[in-house]
Amino acid sequence: MQTIIEPFRIKSVEPIYFTTKAERRDILEKAGFNPFRIHADHVLIDLLTDSGTSAMSSNQWAGIMQGDESYAGSASFFRFEKTVRDITGFRIVIPVHQGRAAEKILFSVIGGSGKYFISNTLFDTTRANIEFSGSTGIDLPCAEGKIPSVPAPFKGNIDTEALEAVIRDKGAKNIPMVIMTITNNSGGGQPVSMRNIRETGRICRQHGIPFFIDACRFAENSYFIRQREEGYADKSIPEIAREIFSYADGCTMSAKKDAFANIGGFLALDDLDLAIRCRNMLIITEGFTTYGGLAGRDLEAIAIGLKEVMDENYLAYRIRSIEYLGDKLVKAGVPVMQPAGGHAVYIDAKAMLPHIPVDAYPGQALVCALYEEGGIRSVEIGSLMFGKYDQGGRLLPAAMELVRLAIPRRVYTQSHIDYVAEVIIAVFRHKECIKGLRILEETPLLRHFTARLEPLK
Ligand code: F0G
Numbered sequence: 432m433q434t435i436i437e438p439f440r441i442k443s444v445e446p447i448y449f450t451t452k453a454e455r456r457d458i459l460e461k462a463g464f465n466p467f468r469i470h471a472d473h474v475l476i477d478l479l480t481d482s483g484t485s486a487m488s489s490n491q492w493a494g495i496m497q498g499d500e501s502y503a504g505s506a507s508f509f510r511f512e513k514t515v516r517d518i519t520g521f522r523i524v525i526p527v528h529q530g531r532a533a534e535k536i537l538f539s540v541i542g543g544s545g546k547y548f549i550s551n552t553l554f555d556t557t558r559a560n561i562e563f564s565g566s567t568g569i570d571l572p573c574a575e576g577k578i579p580s581v582p583a584p585f586k587g588n589i590d591t592e593a594l595e596a597v598i599r600d601k602g603a604k605n606i607p608m609v610i611m612t613i614t615n616n617s618g619g620g621q622p623v624s625m626r627n628i629r630e631t632g633r634i635c636r637q638h639g640i641p642f643f644i645d646a647c648r649f650a651e652n653s654y655f656i657r658q659r660e661e662g663y664a665d666k667s668i669p670e671i672a673r674e675i676f677s678y679a680d681g682c683t684m685s686a687k688k689d690a691f692a693n694i695g696g697f698l699a700l701d702d703l704d705l706a707i708r709c710r711n712m713l714i715i716t717e718g719f720t721t722y723g724g725l726a727g728r729d730l731e732a733i734a735i736g737l738k739e740v741m742d743e744n745y746l747a748y749r750i751r752s753i754e755y756l757g758d759k760l761v762k763a764g765v766p767v768m769q770p771a772g773g774h775a776v777y778i779d780a781k782a783m784l785p786h787i788p789v790d791a792y793p794g795q796a797l798v799c800a801l802y803e804e805g806g807i808r809s810v811e812i813g814s815l816m817f818g819k820y821d822q823g824g825r826l827l828p829a830a831m832e833l834v835r836l837a838i839p840r841r842v843y844t845q846s847h848i849d850y851v852a853e854v855i856i857a858v859f860r861h862k863e864c865i866k867g868l869r870i871l872e873e874t875p876l877l878r879h880f881t882a883r884l885e886p887l888k
Contacts, residue, residue, distance in 0.1 A: 436749040438744040439841060442489060448472050455803050463883025464799050464868055466808045473808030476843065476851055481774045482647075483687035483694060484839035488739055491691060491732045498728025507734075511697075514734040515684075518669065518741075519646075520613040520674040521699035522705040527717050528724030530647060530685025531556040535563075536712040537643075540705065541607040542566040546796040548768065549597055550610040551576075551589035552618040553568035557645060557683075559876050566607075569597060573627075576618050577830060578852055579779040582769040583623040587615030587652075589631055603638040612645040613652040613675070617812055619773055619833065620648075620772020622755075625663065625674060627862045632678030638877070641680045642756055647688040649675065651773030654746040657723075668741040672776060681705075684830040688774070691736035691840055697872040710726075749773075752848065753838055765859045776835055778855070780813065781832040784865055789814050791867025795832045797858070800865045805854030809836050815870075816879040816881035 449472055450458070454646025462468035471477065477484070499506040512524045525740040527533045533882035534557050542548070552570045553561065558790045573588040575581060589611060598606060611631060614622045628644075635642035663671060676682060681700030686692040700706055710720050713776040718722035726735075739745065742880030750773060766782035780787075780794040787793035793820075794813035801807045810816075821827055836851065868884040 432748040433750050435645075437841070437844065438742070438748050439488070445729060447473070449475060450618040450806055453610040455806060458580050459799055459803060460653040463594050463871065463884055464795070465879075465884060466798060466802055467880050468812075468883075469802070469808065470856070473806075474808045475845040476847055477808050478775075478836040478838060478851070479808045479810050481688060481837040481839050483683065483692070484688075484842060485691040485693070485736075486841040487691055487693070487736070489733060490739070491735045494731035494735045494817050498726060498731045500727045503721055505721050505727045505730070506723035511734040513732040515697055516736050517601055517647075517698055518672055518737060519682060521676065521701055523700050523703065525700075525706065525709055525713055526697045526723035526725055526730060527693060527700040527713070528689060530549050530645075530683060531560060532724060533683040533685075533696050535697060536709050538718065538760065539564065540708045542711060544588055545605060546853070547597070547601045547606050547608060548608055549589075551587055551612055551623060553610065554612055554616050554645065554647075555877060555879075557612070557764060563876065564878075571597065572615070572618050572830075576615065576621060579777070579831060579833070580766060580782065583620075584770075585627060586621035587613065587623040588627040591627065591673070593631050594631065594634055594684040595836045598634070598640070599715060600636050603640055603727055606638075606640050608641045608643055609635050609647055610643050610676060611679070612647075614773045615653070616647070616774075617817075619768040620775045620835075621652075621661070621768075624660050625656050625671070626660070626746065628675055629678050629877060635680075641661075641705075643700075644676060644679045644682040646684040647677075648773055649682075649684075650689045650735060650746060651749065653741075654750055655744075655773060658750075662697075666744060667805055668746065672741065674851045684818045689737075689740045690733045691739060692729065692733045695725050695733045697723075697733075704745075708741045737863040740747075741747065749840065755845070755850050756836065756838070756852060759849075760855060763852075763856045763859065765855060767834065773870055774840075776836045777812070777839075778834040778836070779831070780811075780834050783859065783862055786863065786870045787865070787867040789818075789832060790826045791833075791869065792884070793867065794832040795884065796865050796886075799868070800853060800858045801834070804858045805850070807836075807851055807854055809834050811835075811879065815882065 544565035
C-alpha cells in the first residue's frame with residue numbers, strides 16, 4: 432500500500448519552542464502538576480486538544496477577508512446558514528461562539544431539576560451544563576465501548592436496550608432529550624454506527640423524546656461509517672452525514688473541531704417554538720441571531736471549513752494519521768484504546784500503571800510524565816475529569832482512566848508523530864517510576880481545568 436500523504440502543502444509556519452527536562456520538571460511543579468496551567472510556549476507538541484487548534488486553509492483565510500461585519504443580516508451569516516442547512520437538513524441555524532454556548536442555551540431552556548438527559552457519553556462541558564441546570568446526565572455506552580483493549584468497529588454506540596430500560600424507569604416525560612455524541616469523545620473518540628443512530632432515533636420518536644446529535648466530529652464519524660458499516664462504502668461523506676442528521680431533531684456543534692475553525696459553533700434544529708426560546712437566550716448571552724458571539728469573518732471560516740472537512744482525501748489522511756500513532760504504540764506494547772479514535776489516541780493508564788490506584792489519578796500521573804519526558808501535552812480523561820465524591824468524601828472513580836493524545840487538524844507532520852511515539856515508548860519503559868498524585872485544590876465543577884496536585888511520596 433502506498434503511503435497516505437498529507438493532502439496539502441505548507442504556506443505559513445510557526446515556531447515551536449524547546450525546553451530541557453530539568454526546566455520541564457520545574458514548570459510542572461509550578462503548574463501544580465496540571466498541564467492546563469502551563470504556558471503554551473513551554474509545550475513542544477501540544478496534544479491537549481483538537482479543538483480550535485486546526486490550521487486553516489488558504490481558502491478560509493481568503494474567506495476571512497470577505498467577512499461581512501454587519502450587526503444584523505450579515506451576508507456571511509447567510510452563507511454560513513446555507514452551508515449548515517445543506518449539510519444537516521435542519522432549517523433553523525443559530526450561531527454561537529463555541530459548542531458549550533449552544534449547550535448552555537439549550538439546557539437552560541429545556542433542563543431543570545428532576546430531569547434526565549441520556550447519552551452514549553456526554554462530553555464534560557455538556558454534562559456540566561446539564562448539571563448546572565439542575566438536571567442529571569446519564570451515560571449509556573455500549574458494552575464493548577467500556578473495554579479499551581478489545582477492538583470493535585463502533586465502540587461509540589449507545590446501549591439501546593439500556594436506553595429503553597432507563598426511559599421505562601425514569602419516564603419519558605422526565606427526559607427532555609437524548610444526545611448522541613459523534614464521535615464519542617470521552618469514550619475514546621470511537622464512532623457510532625448509522626444503525627445505532629437510526630435505532631436511537633426510532634426509540635426516541637416512539638416515546639416522544641427529542642433526539643439531538645452532538646456533531647463536533649460528524650465528518651470523522653461519517654468516514655468511519657463509510658469504511659466500516661455495510662452498505663456505505665459507495666456513499667459520499669455528505670450523503671452519510673445527511674442521513675445521520677435525518678434521524679435527529681437537531682444538533683449542537685463546536686466548529687472548533689470538524690470545521691477547522693479556531694472559534695465558533697451552532698445549534699441547528701427544526702422545532703420553531705424551541706428555537707424561539709433558544710434565540711431569546713442567545714440575544715441575552717451571545718449576541719444577535721445573525722452573529723451569535725462571532726465575527727462575520729468567523730462565520731465565513733466555518734462555512735468554508737465545513738465543506739473542506741468532508742473531502743475524502745483529507746479524511747483518509749486524517750483517520751490514517753491517528754491510526755499510525757496508535758499502531759506504533761500497540762506494537763511497543765503500550766496499552767491503548769483499540770482501535771484508534773478519529774481525532775485521538777487514548778492510552779489506558781489504568782492498565783499501564785497498575786501500581787497507581789485510581790484515587791491517586793494514574794491518568795494525570797501519566798500526563799505529567801509525558802510532559803516531563805518530551806514536552807508533550809496531553810489530557811487526562813478519567814477520575815480527575817469525571818470523578819465525584821460520595822457522602823463520606825471517598826472518590827467515586829470514572830469508568831476508565833484514559834490519557835488522550837488529541838491530534839490538531841492539519842498541524843503536525845509525520846515526524847512530529849514519530850517523536851510523540853518515541854517519547855511515549857520511553858515513558859512506558861520506565862513506567863514503574865511514575866508516582867501517583869493527590870489533589871491540593873479543586874473546584875466543584877470541571878475541576879480538571881484548574882486543580883492543583885502534588886506527587887505522592
Ligand atoms: N461536545 C464534544 C463532544 C466536545 O468534544 C466538545 C469540546 C464540546 C462539546 C464543547 O465544545 O469546546 O467548542 O465549547 N471538546 C474539546 C476537547 C474542548 O478538547 O475535546 P467547545
